[in-house]
Amino acid sequence: MGEVWRAEDEVLGRAVAVKLLLGDQADASSTARFRLEAQTAARLSHPHLVAVFDFGSWEDRFYLVMELVEGRSLGDLLEAQETVHPEQVARIAGQAAAGLAAAHRQGIVHRDIKPGNLMLDADGSVKIGDFGIAQFVDDPSTALTTAGHIVGTSLYLAPERALGRTADSASDMYSLGCVIYQLLVGQPPFRSDTATATLYQHVDTPPVPVRQRGVDVSPAFDSYLLGLLAKKPEDRPSAQQVSDWFRTDAWRGRPEPLPHHSAAAPRAAAPAAPAPAPAAGAPAGGGPSTYRLPQATGRRRAAPAPRASRSAARSATTRRISTSEAIRRRPRVASAVAGTVAFLAAVYLGTILFAPDTGAADTPDPGSTPTAGIESPAPAGASVDPAGDGDDDD
Incomplete structure (x- = not known):
């Protein structure tokens, strides 16, 4: 429909x-289509879409000033090499789908996705161009399709469009699937001697999986490509879904990472046995309760807890005595034990000190005078009668 020249923007100083x-194509229909391409591209701004800067006429010829893409189209790439490595195909597919997703969000359907309209710049990035037969979804009159005439390329035309139905975003995805298929296999999924026969194949013939054609791709890649080539538009993934899928490693057949969820707090198990008494030197304070570790097989169990502790455990089986509570009970228990020991010691000493004499002393003579008591010493100057007569000398 036109020819493209490299030029210099003298105002902005860029290529x-x-x-x-073309002059011989400047009829009303071609002029309207040219204007449509300018209006369509002006609504779009995306790294994988060719940008349009200006539109006008000069000497009765319309022109379109666009972003210069330093590279080649996928059509040129397929002429240079019959097939493309799956790694590069996946990258091309993801970027092309991202550009189409941007157009679809603006309500624009390209309607002519084919290798010649997908450009590769110097860095290998995809740029979608030539929106000359694009259609605004909210304005079907922009289709520029006359009755009984199908606009587009039959090798990449969606089944619904082959049946004369209105194109939508799913139609672009089918065309992209045909391009991906050709990049892997070396030819489109359907080809016949005539355009009409090719259209019938799009409608009725299922595509042959690329793995059956000897292409070394994962089953996941093969299956996803068949989904893009589904006969029913509602069975095909959207452009955004395709872009997201190829950005991951899903096309390699690797499992996708699981979504991250915050781990739920583990549910505390009910205690199976009462807590043991805290060890000596345990820190005081209102710290968390302590729990008995499971007994190892073959080891002896620890000594049973005091009766008071077992009684407390029976009365509240789901409650643990905290370390601070156990420590507060220790002085009372120690005082009781110390009092008991002191009492027993006092009884023992009293038994020894105040017990009756059971030794081997002589029994006094019954005829002798018993001793009445202990005699007091005589006062000074008085004589003592050894015989005990009590007579004083005159």
Whole structure:
């Protein structure tokens, strides 16, 4: 429909591409289509879409000033090499789908996705161009399709469009699937001697999986590509879904990472046995309760807890005595034990000290005078009668 020239933007000082409408094609329909391409591209801004800077006419010829893409189209790539490595195909598919997703969000359907309209710049990035037969979804009159005439390329045309139905975003995804298929296999999924026969194949013939054609791709890649080539538009993934899928390693057949969820707090198990008494030197304070560790097989169990502790455990089986509570009970228990020991010691000493004499002393003579008591010493100057007569000398 036109020819493209490299030019220099003298105002902004940058290299641009200028698309000229050929003089012998400057009829009303071609002019309207050229204007449509300018209006369509002006609504789009995305790294994987060719940007349009200006539109006008010069000497009765319309021109379109566009972003200059330093590279080649996928059509040129397929002429240079029959097939493309799956790694590069996955990258191309993801970027092309991202560009289409941006157009679809603006309500624009490209309607002519084919290798010649997908450009690769110097870095290998995809740029989608030529929106000359694009259609605004909210304005079907922009289709520029006359009755009984199908606009587009039959090798990449969706089944619903082959049946004369209105194109939508799913139609672009089918065309992209045909391009991906050709990049892997070396030819489109359907090809016949005539365009009409090819259209019938799009409608009725299921595509042959690329793995059956000897292409070394994962089953996941093969299956996903068949989904893009589904006969029913509602069975195909959206452009955004395709872009997201190829950005991951899913096409390699690797499992996708599980979504991250915050781990739920583990549910505390009910205690199976009462807590043992805290060890000596345990820190005081209101710390968390302590729990008995499971007994190892073959080891002896620890000594049973005091009766008071077992009684407390029976009365509240789901409650643990905290370390601070156990420590507060220790002085009372120690005082009771110390009092008991002191009492027993006092009884023992009293038994020894105050017990009756059971030794081997002589029994006094019954005829002798018993001793009445202990005699007091005589006062000074008085004589003592040894015989005990009590007579004083005159």
